[in-house]
Amino acid sequence: MPLLSLPPDILLSILLLLRAQDILVVSQTCRILHEYTSSDYLWHQLATHNLPLDIDPYVDRNHLPGPKLQAIVTRALRVDNNWRRSNPRIRKLTRLAMDLENVSQLQFISSEWLVVLRRFPPSLSVWRVANIEQPYRAAVINLLDLPGLAVPLKFAAAMQAGCREVLIALILEPKASTRSGTLLYAYSVVLKSELDDAGSGTFALPSPRVVCSIHRPEAEGRFHELHVCGSIIAVGILQFRNYLSPVGYRILFINSATGVQCLVDPQVPTQFTQMHFKVSPRQLVIVGIHNESTLVVRTHDLPPAIFKQIPPNSTPSQPTLSAESLPDSTAQFESPLAISDVDFWYLSADSTHTSRISSISFHSLVRMAKDYIFHFPLDGRMDEGIIAKPSVSTFTTDSSASAEIVCLGETGSRAVWLQRRWTSDEYTLMKATFSPNGREPAVVQPLLARHLALPFELHRCQSLAFEEATGRVCLAVHTGELWLLQF
């Protein structure tokens, strides 16, 4: 029976069995099949497995029209083909800046914007990198005039819905002896996606708005880790008895849209070490090592109090010092492996749409264990008391080398890191491709060909950022140069 005389629903079911790349071929064959392969339904249902897609923050792929999603998948397949090559082709190498010394952190927020933190002179800047031919600095936040000559330690940033505004939260340490402890500042910056005058490459920089400033005295603990998702800022607070033994952990949530704050006690067991957390639009994910032997991941709904609306013209009350407890855990995972040999591990990049969290760990030079990648699915709730196992795979890196700066993409499908070989002190940028559903083995290779002449030296690289879906890598070098590599 000819294919086209099949009933439409059967034809669609057949098409759904194909891979995205095959659908693109089918769509070229005739007008009728072209019509079928442009349908919204087909593109929403089509499994794209481990293919990271470049979709704007907060946008659900199932709300995109079929042809738009098709164009996104087509671009993603092109990036994927290049990425899997043993020496991916660098499509474009751009120098964003040459006078940015002392960069201590870089972060992509969506594929089109990059946030840069300089430790000295302290400042934050936001760069528009959508058009790689004409990148520009779209906003600057000068941090020199903050109280107490504060030194910035780290930031977290998230695009706000609509991609017109970015929220940047920053942890700082006061330098002046009059204050101790840590500071938290958060800024909202309106972004312009066009230059006022494309010819001259200039435009009036928008002024950042301070949306929150909190000083926490030493006795109440120190800000330690922070994440931003939508209008929610979450800051981890370590409370010490003395510097060697932290006694407690709290998470302070701030809703930057309403000013509501809420302090919670995540009730982590005392044998919990190397704890990190993440925030998604509705969930808090806590990850740590229990009893020096098990990687544990717990997810909770965000505390409902943080979404409380406050009546207009009233100021939200400050959080009480006694912390609330979190809603019960909605899912819990434990890794079946002993990972006591792991020195450092890293979580996947913050994102507004991943449905899983991934974690990568590298062998310790002393104990020669393996390298691991874990994937924990976050969609779906689990019944109380059920502990699921994540998908785990091992991979191998040079046993005499260590991973110095590590960037794991938001879906955990790709990673980039700076590797240092201790025997020869040789630095290499490495790339990895992982298969979160465990169907294919991990592939780890140098990102750049050995003979490639680069305009910067890798041993001078200070910070690294990686945007998984477009394969963009940004490097800040000691000399003050900021480079963007597009694959």
Ligand SMILES: *[C@@H]1O[C@H](CO)[C@@H](O)[C@H](O)[C@H]1NC(C)=O
């Ligand atoms: C970078 O920081 C050092 C101090 O840490 C400072 O001496 C130097 O001037 C800074 N570079 C620039 C360009 O300000």
Ligand SMILES: *[C@@H]1O[C@H](CO)[C@@H](O)[C@H](O)[C@H]1NC(C)=O
């Ligand atoms: C902690 O680990 C030790 C061995 O390292 C084991 O004997 C003990 O039962 C573990 N405790 C818990 C609560 O898992």
